[in-house]
Amino acid sequence: MWSFFHKLGSPPWLYRIAGSILSWLLPLTLVALAAGAVWGLLYTAPDFRQGNSYRIIYIHVPAAVVALAGYYVMAIAGGISLIWKMKMADVAMKSCAPVGAALTFIALVTGSIWGKPTWGTWWVWDARITSMLILLFLYLGVIALYEAYDNKDAAGKACAVLSLVGTVNIPIIYKSVDWWYSLHQPASIKFTGESSIDPSMLYPLLLMIGSFYALFTCALLMNMRLEILRREARTGWVRKLVGA
Amino acid sequence: MHPVRKQRLIIVLCVVVFSSAAIGLMAYALRGNINLFFPPVEVAAGKAPVGQPIRVGGMVVDGSVQRSDNSLHIRFEVTDYQASVPVVYEGILPDLFDEGQGAVAAGVLDENGVLQATEVLAKHDENYMPPEVAEALEASKAMDAAKAKGAGE
Structure with a gap:
C-alpha cells in the first residue's frame, strides 16, 4: 500500500503507468461515449412534457x-x-483545472440552450446557475493564479489553498x-x-455519466503526462524517452 | 505521521472548515435574497414589496387561465396551495406553460395585489417519462379514483 503511494511520487513511474492506463481506458471511453450518445439521443422515448428537447x-x-466531482479531485x-x-499531487491539481473548467463551461452552455425552449429564458440568476458560474470562476482562478507566479512552488501552494477554500461551493451547488x-x-x-426519471431514460443517462467520468480521467492523465514531461525535460529519462 | 505533516494537515482542515463556516453563515444571512421567487403565501402575508420588481412562483391554478381573444393578454393565478396570486401578462408564453404546471412570473405587484408581469417562465418538475408511461399512469389513476368512488357508494 505505502510502496504504491511512494511510487506515485516518482515521475517516470507515474508517466509510464498513466500511459498504460490510457492505452485501454481511452478507447473504452470513446466507445462508451458513442454508445451512450446514440442510445440517449436516438433510441430513448421523448419526454411526455418536454418532447425531444429533454x-x-x-x-x-x-x-x-463530473465538473463537481472533478473539483474534489483537484482540492x-x-x-x-x-x-x-x-x-x-501538484501536477494532478494543476492538470485538473482546465478539464474541470471545460466541463463546467459545457454544463453552463447546454443548460442555457435547454433553458430557452423549456423555461423560456437563456439565463436566470437562480441559485444553482449562479453557484455553477462561481465554480467556473474558481477553476479559471486556479489556472490564472498558477500562471501569475514565477515561483512554481509558491504558485502550487496558493492554488491548493484556493481550491480547498472553493470546496464549500460544491455542496452548495448540489443542495x-x-x-x-x-x-x-x-x-x-x-x-x-x-x-423520478423513467428507467428507460435513466440507464443511458447513467452510462453517459460513467463515460464522462472516464473521459475526465483520460483528459486528466493526458494533461498530467504532458506536465510531467515539461517539468522533467532536463532529466535523463525524458531525454532518453524522446531520443535526444 | 510526521509531526510537521500532522500540523500541516490540521492547518488544511482548519482552512476548509472555517472558510466553509464563513460562507455558510453568509449564505444563511442572505437566504432571502438567494431565493429566485416569492411563494404566493409570502405575497399574501405582505412580505413581498409592492411597486418593486419581484418574482412570484408556484403552480398555475387549474381553470384560472383567461386569454384575450384579440391580443396576447393573459390572466392566471399561481398558487402554492396555501394562497394564490393573480398575474396579468402580455406576451408570448414558453411552450411548457400550462394549467397545473409550475411557473415563475417576474413583474411588479400593484396595490390590488395583482402581479403585472413582464416575463413569465415555465418551471418543470423532476419527472421524466415516455408519453406512453404518462398515459398509463393517468389511466391507472383514473381507475383507482373510479374504484375508490365505487367502494364509497
Missing part, C-alpha cells in the same frame, strides 16, 4: 456531475501537495435546489428510493 440531459447532467490533490509536498426556491427542479436521480 435529450440534452445526456450531455448537460454528466458534464455538471484533494491540492491538499496532498500541501501536506506531503508531493510534486506529483441549492432544495435549500432555496429556484427555477431548477429537485434531483431526478435519487440514491435512496425510486428515481
Whole structure:
C-alpha cells in the first residue's frame, strides 16, 4: 500500500503507468461515449412534457456531475501537495483545472440552450446557475493564479489553498435546489428510493455519466503526462524517452 | 505521521472548515435574497414589496387561465396551495406553460395585489417519462379514483 503511494511520487513511474492506463481506458471511453450518445439521443422515448428537447440531459447532467466531482479531485490533490509536498499531487491539481473548467463551461452552455425552449429564458440568476458560474470562476482562478507566479512552488501552494477554500461551493451547488426556491427542479436521480426519471431514460443517462467520468480521467492523465514531461525535460529519462 | 505533516494537515482542515463556516453563515444571512421567487403565501402575508420588481412562483391554478381573444393578454393565478396570486401578462408564453404546471412570473405587484408581469417562465418538475408511461399512469389513476368512488357508494 505505502510502496504504491511512494511510487506515485516518482515521475517516470507515474508517466509510464498513466500511459498504460490510457492505452485501454481511452478507447473504452470513446466507445462508451458513442454508445451512450446514440442510445440517449436516438433510441430513448421523448419526454411526455418536454418532447425531444429533454435529450440534452445526456450531455448537460454528466458534464455538471463530473465538473463537481472533478473539483474534489483537484482540492484533494491540492491538499496532498500541501501536506506531503508531493510534486506529483501538484501536477494532478494543476492538470485538473482546465478539464474541470471545460466541463463546467459545457454544463453552463447546454443548460442555457435547454433553458430557452423549456423555461423560456437563456439565463436566470437562480441559485444553482449562479453557484455553477462561481465554480467556473474558481477553476479559471486556479489556472490564472498558477500562471501569475514565477515561483512554481509558491504558485502550487496558493492554488491548493484556493481550491480547498472553493470546496464549500460544491455542496452548495448540489443542495441549492432544495435549500432555496429556484427555477431548477429537485434531483431526478435519487440514491435512496425510486428515481423520478423513467428507467428507460435513466440507464443511458447513467452510462453517459460513467463515460464522462472516464473521459475526465483520460483528459486528466493526458494533461498530467504532458506536465510531467515539461517539468522533467532536463532529466535523463525524458531525454532518453524522446531520443535526444 | 510526521509531526510537521500532522500540523500541516490540521492547518488544511482548519482552512476548509472555517472558510466553509464563513460562507455558510453568509449564505444563511442572505437566504432571502438567494431565493429566485416569492411563494404566493409570502405575497399574501405582505412580505413581498409592492411597486418593486419581484418574482412570484408556484403552480398555475387549474381553470384560472383567461386569454384575450384579440391580443396576447393573459390572466392566471399561481398558487402554492396555501394562497394564490393573480398575474396579468402580455406576451408570448414558453411552450411548457400550462394549467397545473409550475411557473415563475417576474413583474411588479400593484396595490390590488395583482402581479403585472413582464416575463413569465415555465418551471418543470423532476419527472421524466415516455408519453406512453404518462398515459398509463393517468389511466391507472383514473381507475383507482373510479374504484375508490365505487367502494364509497
